[in-house]
Amino acid sequence: MTIPASHGVFMAKASGRNAARKRPSTDSLPQICETIMTAKTLYDKIWDAHLVSSDEDGASLLYIDRHLVHEVTSPQAFEGLRNAGRKVHAPDKTIAVPDHNVPTTLDRLEGEVKNEESRIQLNALEKNALDFGVHYYPVDDIRQGIVHIVGPEQGWTLPGMTVVCGDSHTATHGAFGSLAHGIGTSEVEHVLATQTLIQSKSKNMKVEVTGKLQPGVTAKDITMHVIGQTGTAGGTGYVIEYCGEAIEALSMEGRMTVCNMAIEGGARAGLIAPDQKTFDYVMGRPHAPKGAQWEAALTYWKTLFTDADAVFDKVLTIKAEDIEPSVTWGTSPEDVLPISGTVPFASDFKGGKVEAAQRALDYMGLTPGMKLTDIEIDTVFIGSCTNGRIEDFREVARIVKGKKIKSGLRAMVVPGSGLVRAQAEEEGVAQILIDAGFEWRLAGCSMCLAMNPDQLAPEERCASTSNRNFEGRQGRNGRTHLVSPVMAAAAALTGRLTDIRDL
Template identity: 55%
Template sequence: MGKTLFDKIWDNHVVSSKEGFPDVLYIDTHFIHEVTSPQAFNGLRDRGIPVFRPQQTVATADHNVPTINQHLPIKEELSRVQVDMLTKNCDEFGIELYGLGHPYQGIVHVIGPELGITRPGGTYVCGDSHTSTHGAFGAIAFGIGTSQVEQVMATQCLLQQRPKRMKIEVNGQLQKGVGAKDIILYIISQISAAGGTGYFAEYAGDTIRSLSMEGRMTICNMSIEMGARGGLIAPDQTTFDYVKGRKFAPAGEEWDKALAYWKTLYSDEDAEFDQVLTFKAEDIEPMITYGTNPGMGIGITQNIPSRNEFDKQEQKSYLKSLEYMGLNDNERMLGHHVDYVFIGSCTNSRIEDLRQVADFVKGKRKADNVTAWIVPGSKQVEQQAKLEGLDKIFIEAGFALREPGCSACLGMNEDKIPAGKYCISTSNRNFEGRQGPNSRTFLASPLMAAAAAVTGKVTDIREMI
């Protein structure tokens, strides 16, 4: 029997396997940041042991960093302490840090791919749930807890139970104005925020293969939002072209050797999955969420579901979510007013996202009632945007182009949405208070967010392109 792509990579990284116990899985690269690493470093310090393979650990500051005036001391005390602690820990344990001011600084899931650190066939972990982003390269990548961060630091391995395998196929031609973010929001809306629990998902089909690497990263990024352990996409020529020539990518003979291996990374025709789901690209509209988890999403022309579509037990939590959002069941989202627009996060802060938004807003002006933030995912994205003149387009349109960081995705820094205000966000989560205490989040694509910034309300992007 053939193997799935997931099993090929997993089996290639198993150090030890014993029936009835988790596998000991070797980790190629460990990404760390300032939020989930301090306790792990303290654990090593208490035991008097070093980071086992510091050259396979990549550190950056992203969650707590301000996105304006990064050359000045951080104002928020907790953020300042955490960033300073990361600097101290990396210095003590011999780990290179891409901290504030470094040309490679940025969101951990943006810098790994753009630097050529993320490659097909590898295993990648980070104390961050959206590590699944790296799976877009045909890799096994997933988030881990703080105790596991310490485990990888100490051994470069993890104890892991092998998850079930799910295949999600999307085939067909996307409508105009529909992109990768809409695809994944649609899938999650169809199977729910728990529909992938216990699985590792492989995305396939001609629609997925037509996406750029940046689009594929958006898809894999949100795998965790349907409860899956992670997601991956088989590498192809699009993948190889993206990786080649990047800072830390293989070169010369090493490239040829790596490429030969990468070309074997696909699910065999007779490979068996525990579950297979199929979707038609033509069914996908521009998407928007209305509730407080990413599964509560609808096509832009649809109404919020009626309470009668849920049983009595589900109705209670459903109506609680709508009450928090200030919405009613069976209501239309189209035309709902918007206060803030946030374009950024590890889901949609890459150069293609910024180019797409700049192309749309060029010659337009944001609505007076909207505050619009564009936060690049890395210093390299920021510099490329300025090189292409995108910063001037954003400024003329009334958008604020800020400096790299996680920003308003999670409100752990100075970029918070005020209580009661509505934000259309290109990030990955719309939980209660995620973007600030009592803030209200609609998840959408960069184009949908840009359209809302210009019109001041939830708008069908197809009517404007």
């Protein structure tokens, strides 16, 4: 696939030295590791460990360890299985959870989902999950939530695995050093039927973030900043490995935020090598290995890093100190600026981006040259598979504790899972948010994509912790500014896009 050399980012072929760590002692490594002969990237290693067969024409059959399923992209796949008289090949590796369509209001368990089409889709998932015998978390189960939050939370997602889902934000699971990516419905059917996927191998790209983040700068700002640098097609044809001091310093929640948006940069997947933080996060989760299997798994997981002399096809190095709290001004995730900036002019761009930028300015109702901090907002949405985890809500609570959100503003916090919600309530985080004036909702995708009742009205302007600012994404003619949770909290207090460092 061609990669447009967009936005003048310097990218060079370079060795993978900085992504790599020293290999641990090989005394106790399982046999599978002894086959590692040449220097490999983390992606190469996971790929090789899942290769069922490889044809001369470059098409490979890759084994899939975990298949996550939600209600929107699976009904046609299950229908295909039924029509062909096929079964789910590995129901024990298939996990279904409703998330896109579910209402997030507190009364959702009273009576049926009002929207008929949503109800049909949700009912179809339940029927398919039960008929085919796959793991299923119904909407009234405390473990229900956004599929990309439930997977890691329940220990389904483990280092070194291949994880797929009919959803582009499957990239999230790459935070565990697993190869995770979105697939279409035909591929969902293929995985259901065979537990494999026909794939051609991507190229290797390294994104290294050196040094330490400045105060007020978060994982969300890292991932948005990277997309601002590469453009939304900069990662097309690649699997990105994120590395460097600033990435290593992130919590697992932060790493999930970074990998979640790898797809917005066009990459097939984002990866972060597992380390002690990863192992600590995984240990004890319901579907994580236990006892002797844990020890064996840990030994294997410690081999999951990019070898010292492995070569990346493309390298992007960013200094953490150069990243500011970021915000999008337009209708593409690449339309990223530091909050200290001003709305650009279409003429600031080149080529096809001039027309696209003008269209975005018109759609967003913005005047070029105005300060981003002068943009007034109507709504704040905090949640989604990008920023719907406990750490996100703790950070928001830290900012808004003892304060009130701007009068008249609509502000909602939507936990990524029932367990995140319960934990936030137990820690007192939820009460702080409620006291500040936020609506405290039930788990689901909510306003990230507005397939449920949570939507923007035309021209309603939202500071959102979600991942896409496409036209109509949060509701027809709705206007989305992507931000981090703390920036969303700041905007909720002032009623305009606000530099968190000024609070």
